[in-house]
Amino acid sequence: MKKKAIISGVTGQDGSYMAELLLSKGYELHGLMRRLSSFASGRIDHLFSNPHFHTYHADLTDSPSLSGIISKVKPDEFYNLGAMSHVKVSFEVPQYTLETNTVGVLNVLEILRTLSPKTKFYQASSSEMFGVPGVPPPFNETTPMNPQSPYGVAKLAAFHLTKQYRDGYGMFATTGILFNHESPRRGGTFVTKKVSQAVARIKHGMQDSLVLGNLDAKRDWGWSPEFVEAIHLIMQQKKPDVYVVATGETHTIKEFVEEAFAHVGLDWKKYVKTDKRYIRPNEVPLLLGDASKIKKIGWKPKMKFKDIVHAMIDYDMAHPHDN
Numbered sequence: 001m002k003k004k005a006i007i008s009g010v011t012g013q014d015g016s017y018m019a020e021l022l023l024s025k026g027y028e029l030h031g032l033m034r035r036l037s038s039f040a041s042g043r044i045d046h047l048f049s050n051p052h053f054h055t056y057h058a059d060l061t062d063s064p065s066l067s068g069i070i071s072k073v074k075p076d077e078f079y080n081l082g083a084m085s086h087v088k089v090s091f092e093v094p095q096y097t098l099e100t101n102t103v104g105v106l107n108v109l110e111i112l113r114t115l116s117p118k119t120k121f122y123q124a125s126s127s128e129m130f131g132v133p134g135v136p137p138p139f140n141e142t143t144p145m146n147p148q149s150p151y152g153v154a155k156l157a158a159f160h161l162t163k164q165y166r167d168g169y170g171m172f173a174t175t176g177i178l179f180n181h182e183s184p185r186r187g188g189t190f191v192t193k194k195v196s197q198a199v200a201r202i203k204h205g206m207q208d209s210l211v212l213g214n215l216d217a218k219r220d221w222g223w224s225p226e227f228v229e230a231i232h233l234i235m236q237q238k239k240p241d242v243y244v245v246a247t248g249e250t251h252t253i254k255e256f257v258e259e260a261f262a263h264v265g266l267d268w269k270k271y272v273k274t275d276k277r278y279i280r281p282n283e284v285p286l287l288l289g290d291a292s293k294i295k296k297i298g299w300k301p302k303m304k305f306k307d308i309v310h311a312m313i314d315y316d317m318a319h320p321h322d323n
């Protein structure tokens with residue numbers, strides 16, 4: 001019998017890589033997509049011809065849309081990757097962020113509890129939950145959490161809900177606290193993709209400059225295709241738990257920018273400006289993860305900082321017209 005999985009957020013960066021991974025492992029896969037006014041399926045268009053891949057319109061804030069699909073599919077695994085995932089935007093749409101990233105998670109957990117309690121559930125938790133924890137890095141599963149954004153607060157509430165369903169109802173409700181992870185499929189409003197696209201367009205003579213916000217923040221950047229392998233591994237454990245997924249290296253935004261421009265032979269200082277419109281009301285100045293726990297069950301990152309920068313730039317140099 002094929003394993004059956006549902007992925008929410010299948011049109012996103014991680015959702016698309018997770019879909020490829022599960023199909024390659026022989027799953028029957030069911031992806032949830034939002035209805036939008038324009039096409040948003042670019043990252044998964046190549047999968048539609050696969051007879052084991054099915055998609056549905058659903059929204060995490062719309063319980064009936066979720067319960068209909070869950071009761072029909074009765075999945076072995078539910079990967080909850082859907083979210084309003086932009087930290088800066090969460091300050092502008094805080095209510096919607098909590099509705100999607102917290103109540104949306106509660107909706108899935110309640111439906112699974114009542115209709116399909118044996119389904120394994122994965123919640124996409126975030127290093128943004130650590131915020132400014134008041135202890136020195138690196139951060140692990142026991143580090144205190146002090147989120148600095150509506151996004152971080154929403155994800156922390158969902159993290160605790162996941163724990164409550166695990167402890168209180170005995171459900172397989174598991175989670176990974178993933179540090180930032182990137183790829184050519186990263187959304188264009190996140191800093192790495194914004195930089196890699198701008199570098200390619202500047203090099204091709206299609207753009208003059210790049211406007212950014214805080215260049216001093218530090219992030220622990222990993223590679224999305226490797227991070228979805230970690231998520232799958234977390235789901236295959238005997239018991240649900242909490243795992244930090246990170247590279248254990250941190251770099252400033254400025255270092256990313258320098259490396260990106262240098263890769264195509266340009267001096268970043270000639271092109272990069274800063275503007276306060278990209279500054280957040282609260283910032284998380286430093287993220288650095290300690291992935292010792294997940295390493296013990298067999299996962300480790302391979303792509304290094306420079307590999308990630310170069311892979312993103314090389315992709316955008318070859319596809320400068322992509323959105």
Ligand code: NAP
Nearest residue numbers: 009011012013014059060081082083085124126178180181
């Ligand atoms: P992403 O590219 O922004 O994808 C988010 C997905 O969620 C998209 O498919 C989006 O649909 C969908 N979505 C948004 N609102 C929804 C709603 N109300 N109902 C149903 N689906 C909705 O994000 P990602 O980078 O792949 O991240 C995947 C998950 O991991 C997210 O939960 C994110 O918060 C979390 N996370 C990401 C990172 C990271 O560095 N990438 C780190 C830690 C945790 P549309 O395509 O229609 O917008």
Ligand code: GDD
Nearest residue numbers: 085087126127128179180189190191192212213214217278
């Ligand atoms: N987006 C963006 N745009 N960020 C900028 C810019 C800019 O023009 N200029 C500087 N930055 C800085 C931000 O202030 C932040 O410190 C850092 O670059 C990273 O910003 P993002 O790429 O937007 O990512 P994030 O760290 O806020 O959030 C991502 O990682 C989280 C895990 O830690 C997202 O993927 C979240 O969904 C994820 O949970």
